[in-house]
Amino acid sequence: MQNVVLQSSVAFAQTSLKPELGFINGMAIANRYADPDVESRHAAKLTICDVSCLSRFAIKGPAAADTLKAKGVELPASANSWSRHDETLVMRLGSSEFLLEDPIGVQQCKGLSEQLQSGDGVHVVLRNDASFILSGELLDELLAQVCAIDLSGPMLADNRLAMTSIAGVSVIVLRQEVAGQSLMRLWCDGTFGVYLWETLLDIIKELGGGPVGFNQFFNSN
Amino acid sequence: MKLLQCPVNGIRPVSEFTYGGEYREMPDADTCSDKEWATYVHHRHGAPGLKKEWWYHGPSGTWFIAERNTLTDKVSRTYLYGQENKA
Numbered sequence: 001m002q003n004v005v006l007q008s009s010v011a012f013a014q015t016s017l018k019p020e021l022g023f024i025n026g027m028a029i030a031n032r033y034a035d036p037d038v039e040s041r042h043a044a045k046l047t048i049c050d051v052s053c054l055s056r057f058a059i060k061g062p063a064a065a066d067t068l069k070a071k072g073v074e075l076p077a078s079a080n081s082w083s084r085h086d087e088t089l090v091m092r093l094g095s096s097e098f099l100l101e102d103p104i105g106v107q108q109c110k111g112l113s114e115q116l117q118s119g120d121g122v123h124v125v126l127r128n129d130a131s132f133i134l135s136g137e138l139l140d141e142l143l144a145q146v147c148a149i150d151l152s153g154p155m156l157a158d159n160r161l162a163m164t165s166i167a168g169v170s171v172i173v174l175r176q177e178v179a180g181q182s183l184m185r186l187w188c189d190g191t192f193g194v195y196l197w198e199t200l201l202d203i204i205k206e207l208g209g210g211p212v213g214f215n216q217f218f219n220s221n
Numbered sequence: 222m223k224l225l226q227c228p229v230n231g232i233r234p235v236s237e238f239t240y241g242g243e244y245r246e247m248p249d250a251d252t253c254s255d256k257e258w259a260t261y262v263h264h265r266h267g268a269p270g271l272k273k274e275w276w277y278h279g280p281s282g283t284w285f286i287a288e289r290n291t292l293t294d295k296v297s298r299t300y301l302y303g304q305e306n307k308a
Binding site: 079080093094148149162163164165168170171172 | 222229230232233234236237278279280281283
């Protein structure tokens, strides 16, 4: 049997940048694009990082909340908000729809995927997201160019998330601390990943930033 | 920029929404007359005025009802289907 290596849905757009690849959760991911000093400067100024390889689990339906609670997952109380269960990110996308994402080294989503199946009142949703981290001091300037609502203010405060359009693509966005840095997380349908990556990276480069690899925010080794 | 209030997600630019047609009460197909049913299926009331309409917020997948004056394009309120009295 062949060993299948998954690719990020954005991999096609990253090939010309010749990234140093790593393998996380069975997916090849760009670990580094440039010298660490250059990437650190990009991260401080303005950057985008592809984190599509993180494990996700999604479930919806009238019994979705009870099903997750029965598995011991603590849920955000209100729709359009997020919380942490242990280290796993738990997003409540509506009264009855949830998206979970594990950081590196946590197996919560894998466990739920194996244990839960669609059935009465629950539907396990197959997610194929492209997922990015956006960060840097010019982040608000980037968002002002691609999003019609103001995400710099209270819109994303107090663990709220927003479902809106960025550069015409439907996305989920939230603000988060990763490795002590305040940044923005973004998820979109994987088929829009290349377009969104290229569009955002164009603007990021115009503003003096650049892409960074997965290692900038997570230690994958 | 035109803005529309999604009952779940709040105020968003209208470019995030899709119009889903006028909301009209469906007569009971088992008890209504053929004439009533034919009117429901085939006739549309195109005169401008206050209408209930289906709208869809794409990024979150939310269908809801907007009450909109099609003469002035002013939306008086929006609410989830079945929650008219809560809005």
